[in-house]
Every structure is written in C-alpha cells, then in structure tokens.
Amino acid sequence: LMVWLRRCTHYLFIVVVAVNSTLLTINAGDYIFYTDWAWTSYTVFSISQTLMLVVGATYYLTFTGVPGTATYYALIMTVYTWVAKGAWFALGYPYDFIVTPVWLPSAMLLDLAYWATKKNKHSLILFGGVLVGMSLPLFNMVNLITVADPLETAFKYPRPTLPPYMTPIEPQVGKFYNSPVALGAGAGAVLSVTFAALGCKLNTWTYRWMAA
Numbered sequence: 001l002m003v004w005l006r007r008c009t010h011y012l013f014i015v016v017v018a019v020n021s022t023l024l025t026i027n028a029g030d031y032i033f034y035t036d037w038a039w040t041s042y043t044v045f046s047i048s049q050t051l052m053l054v055v056g057a058t059y060y061l062t063f064t065g066v067p068g069t070a071t072y073y074a075l076i077m078t079v080y081t082w083v084a085k086g087a088w089f090a091l092g093y094p095y096d097f098i099v100t101p102v103w104l105p106s107a108m109l110l111d112l113a114y115w116a117t118k119k120n121k122h123s124l125i126l127f128g129g130v131l132v133g134m135s136l137p138l139f140n141m142v143n144l145i146t147v148a149d150p151l152e153t154a155f156k157y158p159r160p161t162l163p164p165y166m167t168p169i170e171p172q173v174g175k176f177y178n179s180p181v182a183l184g185a186g187a188g189a190v191l192s193v194t195f196a197a198l199g200c201k202l203n204t205w206t207y208r209w210m211a212a
Contacts, residue, residue, distance in 0.1 A: 013202065014073070017056035019080065042144065046137040046184035047191065053077065053103050054132045054192045057110055058124065058199030067115035074107035102139040106132045110196075125196040133192030137184030 056077075057070035078101040109131040110124070117123035 014056060014060055014076075017052060017059070040180075042140070043137070043180045043184040043187075046140045046180075047188050049103070049140065050106075050133050050136045050184075050188040050192055051195045053106060053136065054110070054129060055195040055199040055202070057107050057132075058128070058196045059202050061110065061114055061124070062121060062200050062203045065119060067111045067119075070107040070110040070114070071104060074101070074103035077103055102136065102143045105139055106136045109135055121200050125193060125200060129193035129196035130189045132196075133188030133190065134185045137181050137188060140184075141181050 053074060057073045060073045061067075061070045063069075110128040113128035113131060114120075114124045117127065
C-alpha cells in the first residue's frame with residue numbers, strides 16, 4: 001500500500017508541474033504579451049518555462065534514476081501544450097501559434113549531464129541546471145521565429161473582450177534591454193541550479209513523507 005501511495009504522490013507532482021508548464025507556455029505564445037511587452041515578456045516567460053522544466057524533469061529523473069526520463073518529461077509537456085492549444089482553433093485563434101518542442105533539446109542536455117556524470121545528483125544540479133538555463137532561451141527564440149508576426153496577428157484576430165488598456169500597440173523592442181536571449185540565459189542559468197536542487201529535494205521529501 002505504501003509503495004502504491006508513494007508512486008501516486010510522485011505522479012501527482014509530475015502532472016501538476018507539467019500542467020503548470022503548459023499554462024505558462026500558452027501565455028508565452030500569447031500575441032497580446034508579445035505585442036505589448038515584446039522582449040520583456042519573452043525574457044520573463046523564457047525563465048519561467050526554464051524553471052518549470054528543470055524542477056519537473058529533475059524530479060522525474062531522480063525518481064526513476066534512468067537517463068532519458070527528463071526528455072520524456074519534456075515530451076509530456078509538449079503534448080500537453082499541443083492539446084491545450086488545439087482548443088484555440090475552436091476559439092478562432094490562429095493555429096500557427098502552436099509551439100515547437102523547445103524543451104526537448106534542453107531536457108536532452110539534462111539527461112546527458114546525469115548520464116555523463118554516472119548519475120551524480122550534485123553534478124546533475126550544477127551542470128544540468130546551467131545547461132538548461134542557458135539553452136532554453138535560445139531554443140525559445142527559435143520557437144518565436146517560427147510563429148506568425150505577433151503585431152500583424154494582433155490586428156488580424158482582435159479579442160472582442162479586450163479592455164482598452166490592453167489594446168495592441170507597437171512593441172518597444174530594446175526599451176528595457178538589448179539582448180533578451182542573453183538576459184534570459186544568464187538569469188536562467190543561475191535560477192535553474194536552484195530549481196534543479198529543489199527537484200531533487202522534492203524527491204527526498206516525498207519519500208520521507210510517505211515513509212513516515
């Protein structure tokens with residue numbers, strides 16, 4: 001019974017984190033955010049996706065102890081997002097705002113760090129966290145390039161319930177900083193190490209809680 005409860009608790013955490021990652025991704029692909037806030041939102045959402053990926057993938061990876069699990073977790077996030085964004089079709093949104101699987105390469109790097117260091121958790125936290133934090137903003141830029149022009153889409157598909165203060169405006173590119181990828185990668189590399197450690201610790205806490 002305790003084994004069953006412990007496994008259910010683990011999988012519950014995995015589902016919760018993956019669902020939250022999906023919600024963050026949908027916001028990150030929202031043309032209103034990209035239109036009004038341009039690179040500001042790009043950096044914020046790149047970091048948020050990085051942290052959600054690394055905490056869930058690290059948790060799942062240390063739970064199974066099998067290199068490759070992080071990539072599988074990223075695939076779960078991707079499929080969740082595709083299913084959720086499929087609902088946009090019914091709402092009249094353009095389907096070309098579907099995301100490319102930007103998490104998969106970063107998750108592969110996390111798996112590689114775990115495998116190359118012979119399943120050393122400390123190396124996973126340090127090397128894996130830095131690799132994911134530095135790579136995902138770059139892959140996210142590839143994702144942004146593949147979607148339609150946000151400003152054009154904002155005027156082509158206006159939201160009927162959009163409040164006046166959120167009316168699409170010309171994006172202020174470079175108003176806050178000049179390199180959103182570098183800023184996202186720098187902040188993500190530091191924060192991802194902390195969240196990778198949190199993912200490992202959640203695994204430990206869950207075992208202790210279920211064994212109590």
